[in-house]
Amino acid sequence: MFGWFGKVSFVPYTKVSDFAVHLKDGRLMGSVCADCGRFAFPPRADCPDCLSGSFSYREISGVGTVHTFSTIAAAPTGFEDMAPYTVVVVDLEEGGRLLAWAGETLDPADVKIGMPVQVVPRIFEETPEIRVYYSVEEPGATWGKAPVRGGEG
Amino acid sequence: MKLGLEGKAAIVTGGSLGIGRAVAIGLAREGVDVAVNYRRHDAEAKAVVAEIEKLGRRGLAVKADVASFGDAEAMVQQVKEAFGRLDILVCNAGITWDGVIWKMSEQQWDAVIGVNLKGYFNYNRAAAILFKDQKSGKIVNISSINGLRGKFAQTNYAASKGGEIALSKSLAKELGKFNVNVNVVAPGMVLTEMMEKIPAEFKNTALAETVLGRFADPADVADLVAFLCSDRSRHITGEVIKIDGGQYI
Amino acid sequence: MPRVGVIGIGHGRFGRRSDATVQELAFEVFRTALEDAAIERDAIDASVIAAVPEYHKQRSVAGVVQEYLNLNPRPTWLTEVACASGSAAIRTAWMAIRSGLHKVVAVIGCQKMTEMETAEILALMGRVGEVQWESVFGTTFPAYYAMFANRHMHEFGTTRDQLLAVAVKNHHYGAMNPNALFRKEITLEKAYASDPVASPFCVYDCCANADGAACLILADEEVARAHGDRVVWLDGVGAASASMSVLRRPDLVGLPSAREAARQAYEMAGVGPGDVKVADVHDCFTIAEIMAYEDLGFCAKGEGGAYIEERRSYIGGDVAVNVDGGLKAKGHPIGATGVSMAYEIVTQLRGEAGERQVPDADVGLTHNVGGIGQYTFVHLFRKE
Numbered sequence: 001m002f003g004w005f006g007k008v009s010f011v012p013y014t015k016v017s018d019f020a021v022h023l024k025d026g027r028l029m030g031s032v033c034a035d036c037g038r039f040a041f042p043p044r045a046d047c048p049d050c051l052s053g054s055f056s057y058r059e060i061s062g063v064g065t066v067h068t069f070s071t072i073a074a075a076p077t078g079f080e081d082m083a084p085y086t087v088v089v090v091d092l093e094e095g096g097r098l099l100a101w102a103g104e105t106l107d108p109a110d111v112k113i114g115m116p117v118q119v120v121p122r123i124f125e126e127t128p129e130i131r132v133y134y135s136v137e138e139p140g141a142t143w144g145k146a147p148v149r150g151g152e153g
Numbered sequence: 154m155k156l157g158l159e160g161k162a163a164i165v166t167g168g169s170l171g172i173g174r175a176v177a178i179g180l181a182r183e184g185v186d187v188a189v190n191y192r193r194h195d196a197e198a199k200a201v202v203a204e205i206e207k208l209g210r211r212g213l214a215v216k217a218d219v220a221s222f223g224d225a226e227a228m229v230q231q232v233k234e235a236f237g238r239l240d241i242l243v244c245n246a247g248i249t250w251d252g253v254i255w256k257m258s259e260q261q262w263d264a265v266i267g268v269n270l271k272g273y274f275n276y277n278r279a280a281a282i283l284f285k286d287q288k289s290g291k292i293v294n295i296s297s298i299n300g301l302r303g304k305f306a307q308t309n310y311a312a313s314k315g316g317e318i319a320l321s322k323s324l325a326k327e328l329g330k331f332n333v334n335v336n337v338v339a340p341g342m343v344l345t346e347m348m349e350k351i352p353a354e355f356k357n358t359a360l361a362e363t364v365l366g367r368f369a370d371p372a373d374v375a376d377l378v379a380f381l382c383s384d385r386s387r388h389i390t391g392e393v394i395k396i397d398g399g400q401y402i
Numbered sequence: 403m404p405r406v407g408v409i410g411i412g413h414g415r416f417g418r419r420s421d422a423t424v425q426e427l428a429f430e431v432f433r434t435a436l437e438d439a440a441i442e443r444d445a446i447d448a449s450v451i452a453a454v455p456e457y458h459k460q461r462s463v464a465g466v467v468q469e470y471l472n473l474n475p476r477p478t479w480l481t482e483v484a485c486a487s488g489s490a491a492i493r494t495a496w497m498a499i500r501s502g503l504h505k506v507v508a509v510i511g512c513q514k515m516t517e518m519e520t521a522e523i524l525a526l527m528g529r530v531g532e533v534q535w536e537s538v539f540g541t542t543f544p545a546y547y548a549m550f551a552n553r554h555m556h557e558f559g560t561t562r563d564q565l566l567a568v569a570v571k572n573h574h575y576g577a578m579n580p581n582a583l584f585r586k587e588i589t590l591e592k593a594y595a596s597d598p599v600a601s602p603f604c605v606y607d608c609c610a611n612a613d614g615a616a617c618l619i620l621a622d623e624e625v626a627r628a629h630g631d632r633v634v635w636l637d638g639v640g641a642a643s644a645s646m647s648v649l650r651r652p653d654l655v656g657l658p659s660a661r662e663a664a665r666q667a668y669e670m671a672g673v674g675p676g677d678v679k680v681a682d683v684h685d686c687f688t689i690a691e692i693m694a695y696e697d698l699g700f701c702a703k704g705e706g707g708a709y710i711e712e713r714r715s716y717i718g719g720d721v722a723v724n725v726d727g728g729l730k731a732k733g734h735p736i737g738a739t740g741v742s743m744a745y746e747i748v749t750q751l752r753g754e755a756g757e758r759q760v761p762d763a764d765v766g767l768t769h770n771v772g773g774i775g776q777y778t779f780v781h782l783f784r785k786e
Contacts, residue, residue, distance in 0.1 A: 006538020010529065024330060026288050042535045042649065068556075068654055070548035071601040072540065076528025077521055079540035084598075087539055089549060089648060097649040099536050113556040123330055125285070130330045133539070146288040146332040149384075 004130045008078035015045030015053075022057065023132045026121045026145035029057040030096060041096030062119035063139070064090040067097065069111050086111060088136045090119055103135025111136075156383035159184030162236035163382065164229065166190050166219050166276055167246030169198040171345030172295060175371030176243050176378045181205040181212070183379055185241065188213035188232040190224075211236060219246045219272030229279035241382045242280040244273045245295045247313070249347075251306040262309045269313030270320070277324055281333070290333040291382045294321045295374070296393070298341045298401040314339075318393055325391030334390040336381050341397025343369045364399030406499050407626030407633040408783070409506075409619050410439025413745045416614035416733040417583040418516055424453065424463055424615075425470035428512040431617035432471050435508070439619045439629070446619070447504035449478045452491035452511040453737035456526055459517050467510060484530075485686060486772030487511065488616070488740020489641075489779035495620045496639055505622045511741030512615035523611070530773055532647040544608050544687060545600040546648060546774040551689035552602060554655045558704035562602055565688040566593040567710045569606045572685060572724050576731020578758050583612045583733030607688045612733025616741035618748070634748045638671030638767075638782025640664060646776045655704075657775035660697040664769070664780045668699075671782040673765055675699035678721050680750045680760040682743035684771040684778075685728040691715075694769050695723070698780075722760040725750075743768040744781065751785045 003012040005020045019042070022029045031043030034054035038047055041060060046053050067089040075083040086108035089099050100119060102108045118141045124131040163180050167173040168189025177187045178201065187205050191198035191214060198214035205212030213235055217224040233239045247269045250261045273294055284290025299307055300314025318337050325335040342348065342359045348368075360368065377396050380386055395401065412434030414427055422430075428451075436443065449471070451464040460466050464480040481491040488511035495507035515523070530543040554560045570590060576582040593606035626633045642662035645651055652658060668674055675698055683694035692706035700721050701709045709715060715723035726732060726746040729739060747766035749755050755763075764785045771778045 002534075007540060008528070008538060010533035010537055014534065025332070068549040068553040070545045070552060070603075071598075072542060072545050073598040073600065074542065074544065075524075075540055076537075076542050077525035079528065082540065085540065086601075087541055087545060087549070089654070099539055099541065099649060101539055113553065128326065144285075144287040144289075149387075 004132050006133055007082070007124075007131070016043045018057065019043055020132055023121050023134065024123060024130060026143055028060050028062050028119060028121055028134060030060050030094065031055045032058045039095055041092055041094070041098065060092060060094045062134070063093040064117055064119060066111060066113050066115050066117055066136075067091045068113055069102070071108055088117070090117060090136055092119070098134070100134050100136050103137045105137045105141055154385060156183050156379060156385060158379070158383055161240040162186045162188075162232065162238045163241035163243060164188050164190075164232055164239065164276070164280070165243045165245060166272065169194045169201050169214070171347055172340070172343055172371050172374050173243075173245040174201050175375040176245060177201055178204050178208070179372065179375030179379050180241070180382065181208045181210045184210065186211040186236045188215060188228070188236070190215050190217040190219065190228060190246070192216070192218050219275060220267040222275050225272075225275035226279045229276070229283060233283060239280065239283055240289065241291045242276055243293045243295065243378055243382070244276050246272055247295075249307070249310050251310065253306050254308050257309060265309040266313050269310070270316040273317050273320060277320065281324065281328060284333045285328060285331040288332050290328075292321070292324070292333065292335040293378050293381045294335070294337050295378070296337045296339045298339050298395055298397050301339060301393070301395070302401055322391045329390060334381070334387065336386070336389060336391070337393040338374060338377055338381065339393055339395045339397070340369055340374050341395070341400035343371060343374060345371055359400065362400045363397065364402070367398055369396060369398060404500065405623045405626070406496050406620055406636050407623065407629070408636060408744070408748050409621045409626055409629045409633055410435040410441065410617075411619070411745045411748050412438060412617040413581050413742060414615045415581050416612045416735055416738075416742075419514070419613035420516065424458060424460065424512050424514045425467045427514070427613065427615040428467045428510050429470055431512075431615045432508065432510060435617035435619050441506070441619070443472065446473065446476065446506050446508050448476050448498060449473055449508040449510060450491040450494045451478060451480050452482070452487035452509065452741060453480060453513050454482055454484060454487060455480070457513065457515045457518055457736070463512070467512060473508070482737075483777040484772035485684065485734065485736050486740055486770045486777045486779050487737045488742065489744070489768060489770035489781060490740070490777070492618060492620070492636070492740065492744055492781060493639055493641060493779055496636055499620060499622045505625055507620050509618045509620065509741055510615065511617070511738035513735035513737040514613045515611040515735060516613055532649070535649065536647065542600060543774070544603055547687035547689055548600040548603045549648070550654050550693065551687070554689060554693065555602070557655055558707065560692065560707035563590065564692065564707035564711050565602070565607060566590055568685060568688040568691045569593055569730055571710065571716060572728040572730040575725045575758060576727025579727045579732065582727040582731045583610060584727070584731045603687065609686050609729040609734040612735045614733065614735035614738045614742070616738050616745050618741055618744050632752050634751045635784045635786070636781055637784045638667035638673070638780070640666030640668075640670065640780040641778065642666070643777050644775055646773070648774065651775075656693050656697050657771060657778060659775055659778040660694065660769060660771060660780070663778040664698050667767070667780040667782040671784065673782065677765045678767050679763045679765055680722045680725065680747060681767040681769065682726065682728070682746050683723055683769040685724055685730050686734060686771070690771065691724065691728065698767065698769060717758070717760050725758050725760065740768065740770040740779065743770055744783070747783050751783055
């Protein structure tokens with residue numbers, strides 16, 4: 001399932017594969033170490049502080065600020081049809097950072113270091129297969145979340 | 154089995170009569186707020202709304218011609234605003250206008266395709282846009298076993314019913330990643346007001362086709378539709394379920 | 403502490419070497435280094451090869467090089483830390499000699515980059531960062547450093563003119579280096595006119611791929627002293643790592659691995675930044691050289707832009723930096739670059755750099771960074 005993540009995937013298997021499933025359902029997930037409580041985004045199965053391999057997912061808000069960015073004109077294989085596109089490094093409110101594209105509501109020309117942004121889970125809508133990503137939008141951007149699966153009826 | 158439909162909201166097209174009426178009331182009985190459209194039968198539509206309200210749910214009757222792209226868009230918006238949400242679309246509105254092809258007028262063809270096939274496109278599209286953004290939804294398109302087989306004097310009707318099936322399957326592929334299920338219910342002969350007008354010999358021929366020796370009640374179809382609108386059928390999508398007493402096996 | 407000395411050096415022409423295989427490139431520089439050291443092949447105990455394997459059709463490059471150089475059955479192995487592979491190989495040889503296991507070790511940095519199809523190279527370009535969380539969005543090597551540049555410009559007011567001044571300087575010196583890929587000077591106007599790569603970078607902010615090789619022969623103190631007075635001592639050896647991912651760096655305006663590697667090298671050699679006369683730093687992109695001035699302590703954090711603007715890194719300034727053309731003008735055959743840097747510093751400390759000679763060069767430094775700063779190796783050389 002992690003192969004769903006990104007425009008081109010290089011990592012089909014990982015211990016945090018469910019990150020992509022949650023992303024498809026509209027949830028950005030970090031990880032919390034089951035033993036020492038250390039939080040990480042992006043999520044990781046193995047705690048960098050203690051030796052634990054047990055973790056749980058914790059949803060984050062996606063609220064953050066722009067740390068830096070660049071508009072890429074010379075694209076690598078698989079991204080040529082998108083060029084130019086803008087990658088943004090976002091410092092997340094709950095801690096951690098992510099890298100994503102400047103999205104639909106955010107004009108790349110308007111991206112400024114220090115500005116507040118909202119990271120939004122996204123699905124590539126027009127591909128037949130499932131592909132997911134997240135994008136950097138203006139603060140206040142909203143999106144749909146799939147209902148949490150209930151128990152048996 | 155608990156369907157878990159309490160508090161949801163639905164649109165049932167052609168909900169003032171026959172199968173549609175049964176589906177609307179059946180959903181209301183499961184705790185769903187239901188909106189129905191009507192083109193001419195406003196009294197019947199209001200009666201359905203009254204039944205829904207008697208069951209403790211909210212009901213809404215909207216005048217809308219299913220063949221109108223704009224009416225469908227407007228109705229979906231109106232219902233979303235009135236109920237605060239929309240979770241379910243059941244497309245049921247349909248007409249017949251039979252005739253062998255060499256006697257079928259252009260108008261006969263266009264009308265049946267327009268109401269049945271284009272009508273389902275209009276509502277499916279408007280609901281899909283909503284359901285995709287909210288990452289949940291259920292669409293049930295009511296077709297017919299005559300969408301699965303050829304039927305004498307029904308080139309137009311069969312084409313529209315077959316088209317509804319192909320539309321539903323394609324739509325299931327587009328909406329799957331957004332947690333939206335799209336399924337088809339294909340009844341055989343159902344005892345509705347529309348069927349009462351059919352000559353006795355055609356009814357008997359149809360009855361003889363069934364292996365259960367009976368026709369469906371509208372409530373039989375409503376039960377299947379309710380199941381397909383619920384989380385109990387969450388893993389069923391792009392499917393066509395016949396409900397025909399074995400009329401076409 | 404016993405010292406390790408450089409007794410022989412060799413350097414080939416960097417560029418599109420469609421005329422040679424990687425082992426043929428290695429042989430050119432090995433031959434030169436052996437002659438320069440005036441030793442026989444038999445004197446060599448082991449070799450360490452530096453090459454980045456992904457770019458070669460030949461798998462396991464060390465094996466084919468060792469055979470072609472006729473160094474079998476001596477031990478050999480590949481050292482790879484992206485663009486810092488050459489310096490890592492030098493550090494490995496230094497450790498082997500200091501441990502007493504070997505007396506004379508040949509280090510060969512050799513790299514082909516033109517054997518791959520353009521599409522393959524472009525695909526490799528997209529996998530420089532952390533592939534799990536970053537490459538899926540199409541990041542590229544220039545884009546990472548461009549993001550460092552944008553942040554540096556934001557925090558310290560560094561300007562585009564200052565960035566491109568690095569390119570102008572390095573092309574100025576590259577024009578005097580017969581081994582360089584680019585041997586023409588450039589102007590600021592020409593640099594500005596080049597195609598955009600990743601904002602704020604254009605083509606002239608970025609180093610170019612190249613084929614090439616360089617060789618260093620290192621020896622223990624006994625062999626080195628018997629060698630005569632052209633020996634140059636590798637007295638300070640520092641190395642450090644930092645997070646692969648930019649998402650976990652403390653800041654994006656410098657390289658923590660470079661600061662730590664430099665600290666270790668200075669301490670081991672017993673010198674400070676003020677003692678360094680000549681340096682080869684890792685100018686994969688213009689901002690990288692500016693950050694290097696700061697990380698190496700040549701100036702304070704944030705003043706790297708002023709440093710180049712005031713020509714303090716030219717010959718005659720404070721520290722002559724990249725006066726062989728740097729990666730920018732030489733080209734960047736990944737595995738060879740670190741060894742090429744050492745070649746230049748040794749040449750300078752021997753007083754044999756001709757028109758590019760830095761006066762009174764007695765202490766020199768190489769700063770070799772792997773990838774986007776996940777590895778840095780700093781080596782401090784002294785004449786006596």
